[in-house]
Amino acid sequence: MNVIEAIEKRYSVRNYADKEIEPEKIDKIMEAGRLAPTASNQQLCKHIIVTDKELIHRMVSACENQKWIETAPAILVECASGDRTMICGQSARSMDCAIAMSFMTLEAVELGLQSCWLGWFSPDKVRALLNIPDDYVVVAVSTIGYPAKEGYRSSKKSSEEVIVYNKM
Ligand SMILES: Cc1cc2nc3c(=O)[nH]c(=O)nc-3n(C[C@H](O)[C@H](O)[C@H](O)COP(=O)(O)O)c2cc1C
Numbered sequence: 606m607n608v609i610e611a612i613e614k615r616y617s618v619r620n621y622a623d624k625e626i627e628p629e630k631i632d633k634i635m636e637a638g639r640l641a642p643t644a645s646n647q648q649l650c651k652h653i654i655v656t657d658k659e660l661i662h663r664m665v666s667a668c669e670n671q672k673w674i675e676t677a678p679a680i681l682v683e684c685a686s687g688d689r690t691m692i693c694g695q696s697a698r699s700m701d702c703a704i705a706m707s708f709m710t711l712e713a714v715e716l717g718l719q720s721c722w723l724g725w726f727s728p729d730k731v732r733a734l735l736n737i738p739d740d741y742v743v744v745a746v747s748t749i750g751y752p753a754k755e756g757y758r759s760s761k762k763s764s765e766e767v768i769v770y771n772k773m
Pocket residue numbers: 615616617619671721722723724725726757758759
């Protein structure tokens with residue numbers, strides 16, 4: 606599978622099969638995060654994978670009681686230390702974490718897995734649950750696993766609506 610095929614095959618899954626992710630697949634997913642680019646190559650992210658069933662159970666309440674989360678065999682959590690705003694005005698930390706999570710969730714597709722990013726989570730509750738130090742900010746959370754049944758990606762805007770060549 607090449608990169609565009611992984612992008613095309615990705616879709617958000619909110620119901621996972623009762624099947625663990627093979628350790629060698631987890632290693633590849635984590636490696637995709639490790640190799641992602643970071644602002645000034647500072648590499649301030651930690652790429653956490655939660656596979657402990659009790660922790661996954663407790664993540665539900667840290668994620669606005671989205672109960673379906675518990676069907677996932679693993680949860681990825683991206684956090685980063687440092688608080689640098691780049692000259693462009695954006696947080697380097699947020700971008701680095703989002704890029705790493707993108708790489709990891711696309712690698713997951715190559716391995717037959719799917720994911721669902723979560724914006725509905727309490728950073729403080731996730732921090733407390735996973736012993737994340739105070740100088741780290743929890744930026745991104747995603748479930749990951751084998752889909753219970755095949756799904757499909759949500760519809761996307763047409764290329765005319767979102768792609769711009771040269772000036773807007
Ligand atoms: C930053 C971000 C936060 C999201 N937060 C949630 C969430 O908390 N709960 C949820 O069920 N889906 C969440 N989603 C999934 C989106 O709803 C989903 O990506 C979108 O509907 C497009 O569908 P697709 O991923 O199948 O293309 C989130 C996605 C992103 C990128």
